[in-house]
Amino acid sequence: MAIIKVQKGTKDILPSEMSVWHFMEEKANEIFTKYGAKEIRTPIFEATELFARGVGDTTDIVNKEMYTFEKSERSLTLRPENTAGVVRSFIENGMHRLSAPVKLWYKGPMFRYERPQAGRQRQFHQVGIEVFGIKQATCDAEVILMAVNYLKALGLNDLSVELNSLGCPTCREEFKTKLKAVIKPYLNDLCPDCQARFEKNPLRLLDCKVEECKEIYAKPEIQEVIQSDFICEDCANHFNELKKYLNELNINYSINKLLVRGLDYYNRTVFEIKSNNLGSQNAVCGGGRYDSLIKNLGGEDTPAVGFAMGMERLASLIGEKQDNRTTAFVVSNDSLEAIKLAEELRQEGISCEFDLTNKKFTKQLEKASKVAKYALILGEDEIKSNQVTVKNLDTSEQKTVSREFAKNLFS
Numbered sequence: 450m451a452i453i454k455v456q457k458g459t460k461d462i463l464p465s466e467m468s469v470w471h472f473m474e475e476k477a478n479e480i481f482t483k484y485g486a487k488e489i490r491t492p493i494f495e496a497t498e499l500f501a502r503g504v505g506d507t508t509d510i511v512n513k514e515m516y517t518f519e520k521s522e523r524s525l526t527l528r529p530e531n532t533a534g535v536v537r538s539f540i541e542n543g544m545h546r547l548s549a550p551v552k553l554w555y556k557g558p559m560f561r562y563e564r565p566q567a568g569r570q571r572q573f574h575q576v577g578i579e580v581f582g583i584k585q586a587t588c589d590a591e592v593i594l595m596a597v598n599y600l601k602a603l604g605l606n607d608l609s610v611e612l613n614s615l616g617c618p619t620c621r622e623e624f625k626t627k628l629k630a631v632i633k634p635y636l637n638d639l640c641p642d643c644q645a646r647f648e649k650n651p652l653r654l655l656d657c658k659v660e661e662c663k664e665i666y667a668k669p670e671i672q673e674v675i676q677s678d679f680i681c682e683d684c685a686n687h688f689n690e691l692k693k694y695l696n697e698l699n700i701n702y703s704i705n706k707l708l709v710r711g712l713d714y715y716n717r718t719v720f721e722i723k724s725n726n727l728g729s730q731n732a733v734c735g736g737g738r739y740d741s742l743i744k745n746l747g748g749e750d751t752p753a754v755g756f757a758m759g760m761e762r763l764a765s766l767i768g769e770k771q772d773n774r775t776t777a778f779v780v781s782n783d784s785l786e787a788i789k790l791a792e793e794l795r796q797e798g799i800s801c802e803f804d805l806t807n808k809k810f811t812k813q814l815e816k817a818s819k820v821a822k823y824a825l826i827l828g829e830d831e832i833k834s835n836q837v838t839v840k841n842l843d844t845s846e847q848k849t850v851s852r853e854f855a856k857n858l859f860s
């Protein structure tokens with residue numbers, strides 16, 4: 450019979466990888482809690498309208514990539530990202546009444562119907578932060594600091610922060626008009642996606658990956674518009690303030706005027722953190738400010754800023770550094786004594802296994818060296834004297850100690 454395989458663009462996270470995932474999740478809890486953030490878990494599916502209105506109906510995510518289905522005449526969508534869901538929950542639970550800032554963090558699966566490739570999946574996981582209620586650039590700086598410190602805590606240092614300001618709707622409108630005017634003569638030479646973006650979302654022209662389009666946008670008259678400082682005085686002050694904080698905090702960053710992000714809700718600050726050790730899908734983190742989204746989704750006017758990171762990409766950078774082994778494995782021909790000792794250790798919080806099939810002593814020792822850091826050998830002599838021989842399976846050093854002492858060795 451044909452076997453049923455995992456779906457294209459999805460992956461099992463296997464037991465051998467789990468310690469890396471626990472490490473990412475535990476560090477997220479530890480680091481984000483230090484900044485006063487609280488965890489939130491929202492449903493994996495939401496009303497389709499939430500994403501159409503929240504993420505924006507001119508984006509690739511909403512137009513091409515959503516897993517949408519009907520149930521009881523309702524259109525539902527598996528979340529392609531979690532900012533919209535967290536905002537929905539913020540509004541619905543009246544969190545604007547809480548003392549600002551309200552800092553929420555999350556982790557979990559997201560779904561985008563994209564062409565799978567290395568670092569790009571159809572079901573992937575994000576860990577992210579959304580901070581509500583503060584319009585000052587101190588908040589943008591703190592959010593970037595949280596991202597950088599989380600990545601440091603994961604042992605990831607070879608990363609670069611890219612920053613841009615998209616201005617506010619007013620100054621951005623002027624920029625869009627100028628950009629369209631200078632690109633218009635080349636309209637027929639652009640890819641079909643860019644031709645559609647030209648009217649609907651001209652900022653997205655800037656992050657087109659098609660070579661022919663990139664060549665056109667590199668033309669001097671177009672570059673002059675792209676590189677111009679189009680943002681208004683208020684937005685410029687906000688951006689300068691953010692840069693000042695980042696400089697003082699010794700966070701290295703570069704300004705990337707082409708950084709526009711693929712979601713419609715951003716204004717002012719946008720940022721990405723990229724790795725040199727991933728292929729073309731090299732962004733581990735993306736985020737920015739979205740001051741209009743809460744109001745657009747029916748809430749009180751509340752400024753907000755946040756980010757999300759792709760956990761599969763983080764996991765591939767962290768690699769197999771984590772030690773996945775059980776702490777101890779009891780080796781004994783007396784399975785009753787073995788189960789008792791294993792249980793005593795577990796009661797002390799130490800992970801411990803023993804042979805459930807009563808194999809020969811040497812086979813048990815072989816098994817121990819595959820799955821554990823230490824073998825706890827209980828031969829006849831040890832049982833009589835209430836002792837145990839502790840063998841370090843990395844160095845082969847061993848010593849015989851009392852059972853009480855053995856427990857303390859690992860705690």
Ligand code: HAM
Pocket residue numbers: 529530531532561563568569570571573574575577578579711712732733734735736737738754755756757758759760761762
């Ligand atoms: P995003 O840039 O779409 O932003 O996604 C954030 C991160 O999720 C990316 O940098 C990448 O690491 C990972 N990611 C995205 N798509 C995939 C995929 N198909 N496969 C694997 N990893 C992927 C957002 O989602 C915004 N909600 C971030 C945000 C939060 N902005 C403000 N608050």
